[in-house]
Amino acid sequence: MMNRIRRSFVSFGRVGKSGFVNFFRNWWLSIAATSIMLVTLLIISGTFLFNQAISDTLDDLSKDLTVSVYIQDDTTEEQQLQLKSEIESDENVTKVTFTSKAQAKRDYLEENEFSPELIEAVGIVGGDTFPASFEAQLNDLTASDGFKRIIEQDKYSDVVESYSEERLNTAREFGEIQKSIVNVGLVIGGIFTGISMLIIFNTIRMAIFTRRDEIRMMKLIGATKNFIRAPFLFESSLYGIISGSLTTAIIYFGLKNIGDVASTVTLSGIKQLVADNILVGGAAIVLIGVIIGVISSLLAMARHLRLNT
Amino acid sequence: MHIEDREFVCVIGPSGAGKSTLLKLLTREERPTSGKIIVGGIDYDSLSKKDIPYLRRRIGTVFQDFKLLPNKTVYENVAFALEITGASRGRIKHNVPRVIELVGLKGKENNFPRQLSGGERQRVSIARALVRQPKVLVADEPTGNLDPKHAWDIIKLLKKINKHGTTVLLTTHNQDIVNALNRRVITVKNGRVVKDEARGRYSV
Numbered sequence: 001m002m003n004r005i006r007r008s009f010v011s012f013g014r015v016g017k018s019g020f021v022n023f024f025r026n027w028w029l030s031i032a033a034t035s036i037m038l039v040t041l042l043i044i045s046g047t048f049l050f051n052q053a054i055s056d057t058l059d060d061l062s063k064d065l066t067v068s069v070y071i072q073d074d075t076t077e078e079q080q081l082q083l084k085s086e087i088e089s090d091e092n093v094t095k096v097t098f099t100s101k102a103q104a105k106r107d108y109l110e111e112n113e114f115s116p117e118l119i120e121a122v123g124i125v126g127g128d129t130f131p132a133s134f135e136a137q138l139n140d141l142t143a144s145d146g147f148k149r150i151i152e153q154d155k156y157s158d159v160v161e162s163y164s165e166e167r168l169n170t171a172r173e174f175g176e177i178q179k180s181i182v183n184v185g186l187v188i189g190g191i192f193t194g195i196s197m198l199i200i201f202n203t204i205r206m207a208i209f210t211r212r213d214e215i216r217m218m219k220l221i222g223a224t225k226n227f228i229r230a231p232f233l234f235e236s237s238l239y240g241i242i243s244g245s246l247t248t249a250i251i252y253f254g255l256k257n258i259g260d261v262a263s264t265v266t267l268s269g270i271k272q273l274v275a276d277n278i279l280v281g282g283a284a285i286v287l288i289g290v291i292i293g294v295i296s297s298l299l300a301m302a303r304h305l306r307l308n309t
Numbered sequence: 310m311h312i313e314d315r316e317f318v319c320v321i322g323p324s325g326a327g328k329s330t331l332l333k334l335l336t337r338e339e340r341p342t343s344g345k346i347i348v349g350g351i352d353y354d355s356l357s358k359k360d361i362p363y364l365r366r367r368i369g370t371v372f373q374d375f376k377l378l379p380n381k382t383v384y385e386n387v388a389f390a391l392e393i394t395g396a397s398r399g400r401i402k403h404n405v406p407r408v409i410e411l412v413g414l415k416g417k418e419n420n421f422p423r424q425l426s427g428g429e430r431q432r433v434s435i436a437r438a439l440v441r442q443p444k445v446l447v448a449d450e451p452t453g454n455l456d457p458k459h460a461w462d463i464i465k466l467l468k469k470i471n472k473h474g475t476t477v478l479l480t481t482h483n484q485d486i487v488n489a490l491n492r493r494v495i496t497v498k499n500g501r502v503v504k505d506e507a508r509g510r511y512s513v
Binding site: 006011014213214218222 | 336363366377393394398437
């Protein structure tokens with residue numbers, strides 16, 4: 001038993017050495033294979049991180065979401081109070097405030113202090129245009145449907161003039177952008193995975209070709225199939241290990257030095273995520289690279305390495 | 310046809326008669342269409358594909374074209390035969406210099422095959438076959454690419470190895486060698502053994 005373990009240990013060392021020699025023997029091909037794999041892994045992990053960043057942004061958007069419910073001018077105070085109490089009864093609503101018509105006008109004038117043409121417009125339309133409103137704060141964007149149901153009830157059709165959906169819409173837009181960019185990322189990632197596999201396939205094919213005399217001789221003097229195959233597997237794993245490590249380093253230092261892109265996308269979340277999981281994440285990226293490499297070299301060996309004589 | 314332990318056998322016959330095929334049957338490069346092969350008690354019919362490498366490790370093989378690795382030194386070429394079996398570094402360090410000395414290449418351990426003469430290259434190939442201490446040494450036209458002087462050196466070396474207790478199977482075209490050896494000669498023609506003499510001379 002000990003002997004067998006020692007033997008496989010010794011063989012592993014020899015296989016590794018042979019794999020390294022292969023890697024450097026066709027170094028230009030190895031560099032090509034490693035760089036294309038690097039691009040592939042960057043696209044794959046970039047897509048993942050982007051998805052995460054958009055999700056974080058959506059979370060931020062849905063935090064303390066304020067929806068304004070505008071009240072028609074001719075409603076009674078009773079109706080208003082009934083609406084208010086019903087809104088307050090929704091468990092997603094954390095706070096409801098009332099803005100009177102006069103307050104709404106004051107707010108508008110204050111906000112547009114430096115835009116005289118906008119203030120002038122108020123004078124033309126008349127001072128009474130601003131509706132009173134309830135500002136309801138929702139703690140969960142996804143639960144906004146329940147809130148909508150309350151204010152869209154028939155009995156309030158005379159009370160509620162309209163409600164603002166601005167942030168709801170922004171959130172929806174972000175969700176759509178997320179979906180399409182992730183889709184594009186997946187497609188491009190898939191294409192580059194294919195290209196990587198083709199290039200590694202050819203690199204291993206070349207390595208088999210340059211070593212064909214050696215392989216023939218190894219077979220004749222009694223090398224096992226696995227001993228002949230292992231260096232190629234090691235070599236292709238090496239592409240994954242090197243490019244995976246580079247990808248991890250690029251993401252880590254890249255995110256460290258990047259500011260928040262505008263303020264529309266929340267990056268603090270993935271920065272934290274990457275900082276906390278750099279080892280596990282890096283290992284996952286390396287593993288993806290190794291899997292791509294091993295599959296391609298297995299295909300190349302199945303096609304070009306004839307060991308059955 | 311039966312070959313005893315420690316015998317020295319020459320296989321002769323015209324080109325295409327089946328000499329090489331006979332040796333390839335032993336190393337399982339070819340499979341027999343009929344008949345049975347038993348070497349050292351191992352029935353070849355019972356061998357599976359994954360036994361083949363282990364079988365080849367027990368039979369030393371010498372090729373006409375040497376089949377050395379050009380980018381490895383003499384020492385590395387010989388050590389390689391042990392490396393593929395998972396032999397320890399200690400065993401390699403112990404065995405390799407001994408066989409290199411046995412074949413008369415002491416002092417050339419660090420030369421590359423291209424720096425050696427044909428005869429010397431064939432010695433490396435023999436050393437590689439011997440380093441695993443096989444019971445049987447199979448040499449397919451080992452002198453085919455060599456000039457007469459080097460050819461003789463190789464034959465002398467094979468005799469020496471045989472004396473140490475290894476069964477040697479040799480195919481050759483060289484009439485002088487067969488006659489001078491004065492050992493068992495098996496003549497093959499059209500894929501059949503047509504003559505088997507204990508002290509044979511070359512006649513085809």
